[in-house]
Amino acid sequence: MHAKSKLAIFNKRYRRQILATLTEHIMTFAHAAGLGWLSPTLNILQSPASPLDFPITTEDASWIGSTFGLGFIAGNVFFGLTLDRLGRKLNIYILAFPHMIFWILNYLVQSVEYLYVGRFCAGLASAGIFLVVPVYISEITDKDIRGALTAMAMMFFSTGLLCGYILATYLDYYLIPCIIIVLPIIYLVGNLFLPETPQCLLKHGREKEAELSFNFYKNIEPETNVECFATQPSVAxxxxxxxKAAIDLGGLSVPVTLKDFFNRSTLFNFFTAAILCLLNQLSGSFAIINYMANVFAASGSTIDPNVSAIVMGFVQILGSLSATVLVERFGRRPLLLSSAVGMMVGMYGFGAFVQFTDEETKAAYNWVPIIFMMLVVFTASYGVFGIFFTIVVEMHPAKIRVQALSICMLFNSILVFITLKLYPFFLFNLGITVTMYSCASVCVIAGIYLYIFLPETKGKSMEKD
Structure with a gap:
């Protein structure tokens, strides 16, 4: 259909697709900054230097972390029900508001319940970001760059996390919400200039608007480019x-029925997606982000835990950037499987170092936990965490993709709540060694299954099964 090159991503055809992707990832960045902000902030709020007028106990901290999971569950139900009914664009607007409420409540906090509700709202926004945005991006982008642009989410996520770590460590508690709340406002203004996806418009029978949207995202404007008039319109x-034919033939404009879910192929995809969700959460790839400073404090390392967390933020950016560059070159499977292996090695090594060394050795080799955690964070960022959403979006049949993705994200959100609630218990009661060994074992078991059964989804059409 169009010329390919080694630098295809710079093709004029893709400019608006890239611009739209960058606009959506403003929210990804802002959301991640809120997650990165939590880890050092919890340490500060539990210390004598807390800026709040009330104490935060370990149990409070556990609920502050886990109420995010409850919001994530509620958000997946909400956005799963509204994504097709209201369309992608309206949901893209909606998801910004709970995020803004999160920062407003952090600023106005009078009791720990403010923080609970704020984290719940952060979970609502997160569900929208990881359900609505991947579907939107997958529908507006060409398959040649779809993997790179969906994986780009993790690069913004990692950069936002790092900014959150730094802001919480070095700026006043009440100043940070005033800075971050500007981002969702910019995001909302930017989206005013972007149309609904052509697939969504076609599903609702709005063919003329769908064609205009299609031309917009493919950057086709023949009326302003006389030289291309003879070729581009025919291609467009x-x-x-x-x-349109793919949507009609694939039954995408026909209502979804229960029969579409209960066939061998679809059930197999659901089971494989469930294993991916278990790997994504029970491996600790997300929980570690929330409790990074606590992990380093529990390791016995003499290096400042907050400084270690900031270092991990830089490593995560490198891992996410690697995913963006490598996902279209090598495919999804190799990145995911090598990521599971890298996380397994890093966490077994981290746990073994803590278990089998004395205090003197820990002090002399205080850099060892950082090296192992760098391996965990880097490999998680380019695979288990980095391209998880890319694979889950691509693996399901086109007709039920939105509903299937919603179900998978609902299951994943339940796992988020369970993990964020149990991770502090494992960390503080069972110890860092048991925590690391348990997460590493999940990587082993899930990795074996995915090595045998996970299909490669690189280059798969978003309209055809």
């Missing part, structure tokens, strides 16, 4: 007709 018409 051909591609749009192909998209």
């Amino acid at each position: 018409i051909s591609e749009f007709k192909e998209l």
Whole structure:
């Protein structure tokens, strides 16, 4: 359909797709900054230097962490029900508001309940970011760059986490909400200039608007480019007709029924997606982000835990950038499987160092836990955490993709709540060694299954099964 090159991502055709992706990831960045802010902030709020007028206990801290999971569950139910009914764009607007409420409540905090509700709202926003945005991006982008642009989410996520770590460590508690709340406002203004996806418009029978949207995202404007008038319209018409035919033939404009979910292929995809969710959460890839400073404090390392967490933020950015660069070159499977192996090695090594060394050795080799955790964070960022959403979006049949993704994210959100609630218990009661060994064992078991059964989804059409 169009010329390919080694630098295809710089093709004029993709400019608006990239611009739209960058606009959506403003919220990804802002959300991640809120998650990164939590880890050092919890340590500060539990210390004598707390800026709040009330104490935060370990149990309070556990609930502050886990109420995010409850919000994530509620958000997946809400956005799963509204994504097709209200369309992608309206949901993209909606998800910004709970995030803004999160920062407003952090600023106005009068009791720990403010923090609970704020984290719940952060979970609501997170569900929208990880359910609505991947579907939107997958529908507006060409398959040649889809993997890179969906994986780009983790690069913004990692950068936001790092900014959150730094802001919480070095700036006043009440100043941070005033800075971050500007981002969702910019995000909302930017989205005013972006149309609904052509697939969503076609599903609702709005063919003329769908064609205009298609031309917008493919950067086709023949009326302003006389030289291309003879070639681009015919290409655009051909591609749009192909998209419309794929949606019609695939039954995407026909209501979804229970029969679409209960067949061997679909059930197998659901089971494989469930294993991916278990790996994504029970491996600790997300919980470690929330409790990074606590992990280093529990390791016995003499290096400042907050400084270690900031170092991990830089490592996470490198891992996410690697995913963006490598996902279209090597495919999804190799990155995911090598990531599971890297996390397993890093966590077994971290746990063994803590278990089998004395205090003198820990002090002399205080850099060893950082090296092992760098391996865990880097490999998680380019695979288990980094391309998880890319794979889950691509693996399901086109007709039920939105509903299937919603179900998977609902299951994943339940795991988020369980993990964030149990991780502090494992960390503080059972110890860092048991925590690391348990997470590493999940990588082993899930990795074996995925090595045998996970299909490669690189280059898969978003309209055809």
